[in-house]
Amino acid sequence: MRFFESFELALKNILAGKMRAFLTMLGIIIGVMSVITIVGLGNGMENYMVDAFKSLGTDTLNIMITGRGSSRSVSEEKMYEIVEEHPEYFLKLSPMVSMGGVTVKLGSETLESPSVTGVSEDYLEMKQYLLMPGGRGLYYVDVRERANVCVVGTYVSETYFNGDAVGETLKISGRMFTIIGVMDIIADSGETEEGGADDVIFIPYSTAARMSGIGVLNSYTVTLVSEDLATPAKAAMEDELYDIFGSDNAYRVQSMSELLGTMTQMLSILITVLALIAGISLLVGGIGIMNIMLVSVTERTREIGIRKALGAKERYIMSQFVIEAATTSVIGGALGILAGFGLSAVATQVIAAMTEESLTVSPSIASVFMAFGISAVIGILFGYLPAKKAAKLNPIDALRYE
Amino acid sequence: MERNESPLIEFRSVSKHYYMGDNVVRACDEINMSIYKGEFVAIVGQSGSGKSTCMNIIGCLDVPTFGEYFLGGVSVGTLRKNALAEIRNEMIGFIFQQYNLLAKSNLRENVEIPLMYAGVSKSERRRRATDVLTKVGLGDKLKNRPNQLSGGQQQRVSIARALVGSPSIILADEPTGALDSKTGLEVLSMLRELNEEGNTVVLITHDSSIAARAQRVIRLEDGRVSYDGPVSAAPGVGGDVRTEVGV
Incomplete structure (x- = not known):
């Protein structure tokens, strides 16, 4: 028996009980939908932030002088000197x-x-x-x-x-x-x-x-020769200021591009955590599939007995149920992807209406593939146990099962 | 019964023991028997006589605890589950009391199942399933579901399913048990025709009148063979019963 036939059989079985199949898939659908929407939201937030920072200028440093007591300070002339001394990093200064x-x-x-x-x-x-x-x-x-x-x-x-x-x-x-x-x-x-x-x-x-x-x-903005030099330029500025104050508490040098990097990183951690939490529902969905498959194996004990009596080897029965679970899960995944795109579009509209900011929730292709892959893996993983149970049934007992 | 050819089915001191706590239930107790190609044998016995266990062993659904079972000259007692599944698929055509058709599949799909597990191509399967369903008189109901059929028709589907793989043995377990006597007789004549066409038929029943339709009777009592011989000489399966069922 070829794979395609098992798949056909699985599809037939799923279609025979559409409502039940849908309810079985619901966990996966919701899980995939939330993962895709959350990752899409993360992408949108990141794009939004990058744009916002770009408009502030990622090729600038912001310097804040807090001073050290009242004894030491830095004059604007000194700041201009520092900038002129490092033409490799700095272009212009403005208090x-x-x-x-x-x-x-x-x-x-x-x-x-x-x-x-x-x-x-x-x-x-x-x-x-x-x-x-x-x-x-x-x-x-x-x-x-x-x-x-x-x-x-x-x-x-x-x-x-x-x-x-x-x-x-x-x-x-x-x-x-x-x-x-x-x-x-x-x-x-x-x-x-x-x-x-x-x-x-x-x-x-x-x-x-x-x-x-x-x-x-006490506040300056410096433009840089290039955005890529933000890190060494910041270090150079800090060195100069340290020489003046002898303490690194007296000033703060902020690089927009560095700040953007830090914030993007924080955001991606946040999104990953949220996506993982959403991923838990995938797990729950998988358990739902396992549950229904176990029920299905019990209900179909007699069918399994007949198939075994007629010459089905254990691996055929096994693959039949695993493929059925995986197909259920993957169909759920596909529906979840569609729902995810739908929800993303809705979320974009809602955010626009509520905050008057244009933040596009854009699901990534990678998250789509990942969701699809994960749902297939979940189907196989959680289909395995019921399938094993089905394959191990004793044909004599299974035939006698009422 | 001496013959030159080797038997198709041969039991050599076959015992099947079930262990229930400290008790040993001897469902089959050192049974010896041989069934040859082309025979129509009825294995008859009361419930608890061990006939079901016997059938399970003949049908390779179970293996003996002791003794050896040769099917077509091969000892199957030591075979693994997958090998047993293959033998069932190739050599045994099961007919069950409860028909055991798949309710969600149509008749042709039901009949195709053994061929599917034998790896026969889809088009070939369809052709053979259609042929054999036509043979049992259901050629016009290929797309029907089993529950749209009468009991007798359903049993004919299961006969078709048993035949489709051209097995060495047709193993019928109380094939008339769920049918009224008239349709039961139709099914029995069909089995008889199949036997006349050269098929080996083994019929398992508790009903002596049914057993009377066979050529040879093996009677089991308490897991042992109490009679093995032609129908005419079988105690309780004698002449009157034969007349009764209209042979």
Whole structure:
């Protein structure tokens, strides 16, 4: 008896009891579906995170100086020196002065959302932000003179100045600032939104530092020659800072690409754990199959007896039941894959509707193959015991079985 | 009964013992018998006489505890399960009291089963199953399920299944037990025809009147052979019974 015939027989038996077969498969279906959806969710989250980090710049280092007591600190001139001393790693430096909680007013109207950041004249170039024609970026002279000038994002310009902001004025913490330039759209999506990447105001860091009353600048962004150099560049920066402070508690150097790596790793661990938990339902599904197969062997004791009397060898009976279990499991797996894709599509929609973020739950082909393989293996594994039981039945007793 | 040819079935002091706790049940106790090709033998006995055990051994479903069983000159007592399965497949055609057809399969599929395990190709199987079902008069019901048939028809399907592999022995275990007397007689005449065509038929029954249809009777009592000879001389299977069943 050939494999194909056993398979045909198995299929016939499964189709003879569709409802029962479906219920038997349900565990496998749910297991495969959850594994595929969870892995798909993981992929989606990873893609989303990579995109988010890319927009922050994976070719930059962020440096935070916390200082060591009040005795030592590092001046901005020293930071510029460090960057110039390592042209193999560093391109440009910009101090960052984040002005949280300032009020921005246009006439008597208060603008709630824009973030105000003090940066150097190089910042726009470092971030590759483009300016709309008709304006200019920050100049060195603006920094030196602590000029009250600013560059605004598209959202600010469009929303409050009908897209024609250059030359207009804004009040930031009671100071009058002249808008000297408007940036082109920054957001990847090509759409500006409140509180987004285009709802920003950049002013000279020197101005920002004075307004916030910061004596010593404590936050910097450095661009790197290449993204791949993130690790050695970070090390070089840390060495320099260690020489100044004599302690590694006084500063923190953050590499976006390193951070991305760490977070991706954490995410993949999380997803693996979740997928394993979902995998437990595959195991439970397998036990369900074994259970039904055992019942089926008992129900079909007489059939087994007849087959044996008519000359079926143990291995034929064995393969008949193993193939039946495996076929059940694999059909369950296939249905689970379909359900997994369905659920992924639904999850994508639900996430979009609930969070207004576009996170695509994308099941990987690898997880599909794995789910399929695992369900086949489970079928064979859990089909083995009932099949063994069937094959070992004594034909005389089996024939007499009522 | 002396013959020159070697017997098809030969029991040499065949015993089958079952151990139940400390008790030994001797289902077969040193049975000697020989059945030759072309014979129609009835093994008859009350329940507990050991005829079922005898049948199981003849049919290679069981092996003797002691003694030797030769089937076609081969001692089968020492064979492994797979070899026994092969012998059953090739040499024995079973007919059971309860027909033992597979309810989920149609008639042709039922009849094909022995050929399937013999590794016969699908088209050949179909052809032979169709032929033999036609022979037993069910050529028009190939696609029917067993439960759509009467008892007599079902037993004819199981005869077809027994015949399809051209076995050396047709082994019928109470083939009329579940049938009314009329259909029972039809089945018996069919067995007789098969015997006349040259098949060796071994009939197991508790019913002397059924046994009377055979040429030779082997009567078992308490696991031993109490009579082995022609039907005409068999005690309790004599002339009146033969008339009664209409021979």
